[in-house]
Amino acid sequence: MIIKAALFLLVAVSVLAILGRVRLPGMRREARFCPDCGRPRIGKDPCECKRVRR
């Protein structure tokens, strides 16, 4: 019984770790940092540096 509980906890932790790894790159993709100035873009608008310089 105790072994089953331990195995279940291990599986649950590993699944959470995998989900965390999958989520992190997704979050980075949504952030989308500007390649020019490195600032994170806000929403769908282009970066502020491009707006000013055109």
Ligand SMILES: [Zn+2]
């Ligand atoms: Zn920029």
